[in-house]
Amino acid sequence: MANTDIPALFAESLTNLKLTDKQKAVLEASLKLFSEKGFDNTSTSDIAKLAGVSEGTVYKQFKTKAGILKAIVEPFAENVIPLAATEFLDEVSTENLPDFKDFLTTVIKNRFQFAMNNLPQLRILFHEAITTPKISEKISKEILTLLSSNLKQAYLFYQTKGELVKWSPDRIFRYMISTVVGYVIPVLLIPGLTLDVDQVTKESTEFLLKGLSPK
Amino acid sequence: MANTDIPALFAESLTNLKLTDKQKAVLEASLKLFSEKGFDNTSTSDIAKLAGVSEGTVYKQFKTKAGILKAIVEPFAENVIPLAATEFLDEVSTENLPDFKDFLTTVIKNRFQFAMNNLPQLRILFHEAITTPKISEKISKEILTLLSSNLKQAYLFYQTKGELVKWSPDRIFRYMISTVVGYVIPVLLIPGLTLDVDQVTKESTEFLLKGLSPK
DNA sequence: TAATAATGAGTAATCACTCACTCATTATTA
DNA sequence: TAATAATGAGTGAGTGATTACTCATTATTA
Structure with a gap:
């Protein structure tokens, strides 16, 4: 398995969407941050920083912050x-x-x-x-x-x-x-x-x- | 009992603090809003509005928003x-x-x-x-x-x-x-x-x- | 009148979200 | 094959809205 940090079912659900590596990184970072700090205490710039991408990339696939939560x-x-x-x-x-x-x-x-x-x-x-x-x-x-x-x-x-x-x-x-x-x-x-x-x-x-x- | 909307134990704990009526109203409003919308989705102006006081009054007794949460x-x-x-x-x-x-x-x-x-x-x-x-x-x-x-x-x-x-x-x-x-x-x-x-x-x-x- | 309580406009910071632009990759043409 | 065109993922400075919190002023009380 490529990334053992990602829970099995989550990794599976990701393969259903056509996402680039960076967009997957956004979801992984969001999962980690939402879980640790809660949705409201996580900013999209936090996500971008942890995922190693720009804020624009965060919004390319998931049009809103709530959209990321929904996807998870x-x-x-x-x-x-x-x-x-x-x-x-x-x-x-x-x-x-x-x-x-x-x-x-x-x-x-x-x-x-x-x-x-x-x-x-x-x-x-x-x-x-x-x-x-x-x-x-x-x-x-x-x-x-x-x-x-x-x-x-x-x-x-x-x-x-x-x-x-x-x-x-x-x-x-x-x-x-x-x-x-x-x-x-x-x-x-x-x-x-x-x-x-x-x-x-x-x-x-x-x-x-x-x-x-x-x- | 004066206000039957306030749960018994909460009302009791309030009597331990020396609060004016308006400050009590702040706590009651906070309890309701935090419970319904969550702490992060409740603004101090929301609290002030519901309590029927100014924002300044909100900060008279509880120096920070987190202080209100703590008091509850x-x-x-x-x-x-x-x-x-x-x-x-x-x-x-x-x-x-x-x-x-x-x-x-x-x-x-x-x-x-x-x-x-x-x-x-x-x-x-x-x-x-x-x-x-x-x-x-x-x-x-x-x-x-x-x-x-x-x-x-x-x-x-x-x-x-x-x-x-x-x-x-x-x-x-x-x-x-x-x-x-x-x-x-x-x-x-x-x-x-x-x-x-x-x-x-x-x-x-x-x-x-x-x-x-x-x- | 003196002391206290209450006010609400103001402030700096942070937020979610936008958009004009870059550039590597792929598709098309000659 | 070589040259050109089209694509779209990625960028990040910028924006308007909202936020927690302050403080000079006003109202109330004793």
């Missing part, structure tokens, strides 16, 4: 999060993971790994979601879609097998998300903090298995 | 959060709440109510914590202090009674916080969303009781 956050928020889970579940709920414990372990580990690979974007998303209700609404809708199709089926499957408490899908999903987020938030907030993905996967699964067991 | 966030982050829990636990772990279910219910309900009464501050704290590691560090330390004294004792009490799984205090605390936060975050992000405190207390307690039960 939108593909991440709209497609990447739910897609990763959905694709994953297609092959799961049918045959190859009949055990709820295995299901939980695989889903949880997948989400921890995703979070660790995309910390800068998560930081930006978190930061902007508070002042931009649109983002939150989009994510809410994605979650609802995910719930009403794949996850609902999977949950029903395990509920019928007697391995999962018969609560509503959104309640079960909420506790799964909460448990993962409870480990991820400190990593987002405290610089230098990391996660042992295997360890926290094991802990989370152990807790959720008990909390979500039938009776 | 610091007492909230430093004292109010851990204090509420600590005071509460002093009378709990000794005699009057011998049942772990009652303990859980009371603590959880207390935290939900606190969150609902201080949504604007929570929003600001959330927003600023990402770009200001100092805040996160302070809260981390408060949590550690809380854990190493009162909570640790309480947990040990219920573990000895065989009502609580024998995990480390910070792990148990993490799941309690995560579960509460899982209900609160959507309320912070999606405008208009509210919580039925009694209902979510019941749900959270039910889940945590199972997840934290010994075997």
Whole structure:
């Protein structure tokens, strides 16, 4: 891989756009600065300086500063999060993971790994979601879609097998998300903090298995 | 109460400072605007306008814009959060709440109510914590202090009674916080969303009781 | 009247964004 | 192939708007 500093999914999304090296450098610099200082505290001259280009170049591809943010956050928020889970579940709920414990372990580990690979974007998303209700609404809708199709089926499957408490899908999903987020938030907030993905996967699964067991 | 729009704890903290009515209006306006638009997107002239005062008055008590933020966030982050829990636990772990279910219910309900009464501050704290590691560090330390004294004792009490799984205090605390936060975050992000405190207390307690039960 | 509170026009700095221009690369022509 | 034309990525000084903050003046209070 050319640049290991760029999270995998971000580098991928960049290849979809036809960008020159300098324009890619603008996006990389923006990702770093937005994540560290926040969107509002990052000036376009900061970005230009870090990317090693002129301010004019910053505005060649992305017509506004908000356009840069959009280019970073939108593909991440709209497609990447739910897609990763959905694709994953297609092959799961049918045959190859009949055990709820295995299901939980695989889903949880997948989400921890995703979070660790995309910390800068998560930081930006978190930061902007508070002042931009649109983002939150989009994510809410994605979650609802995910719930009403794949996850609902999977949950029903395990509920019928007697391995999962018969609560509503959104309640079960909420506790799964909460448990993962409870480990991820400190990593987002405290610089230098990391996660042992295997360890926290094991802990989370152990807790959720008990909390979500039938009776 | 004079102004029911001001959350209880915020109004209390204001009485500690010697402020004129106009200066109080500045803080109230700042709380509202910082919470809605974020600190960086709020200008001091916005604050003055909403508070119905001049810009000069804004700078009479709080010498900088950051000083206003500090006056709002610091007492909230430093004292109010851990204090509420600590005071509460002093009378709990000794005699009057011998049942772990009652303990859980009371603590959880207390935290939900606190969150609902201080949504604007929570929003600001959330927003600023990402770009200001100092805040996160302070809260981390408060949590550690809380854990190493009162909570640790309480947990040990219920573990000895065989009502609580024998995990480390910070792990148990993490799941309690995560579960509460899982209900609160959507309320912070999606405008208009509210919580039925009694209902979510019941749900959270039910889940945590199972997840934290010994075997 | 003396002291304090409040005012708002003024200031220097910073910001996002523009635009006339350069120049290396590519395409076209002879 | 050699000469010329067209392209568009890149530049950076410049612009108007906005910002946080000041301070000489005025209003209010005791």
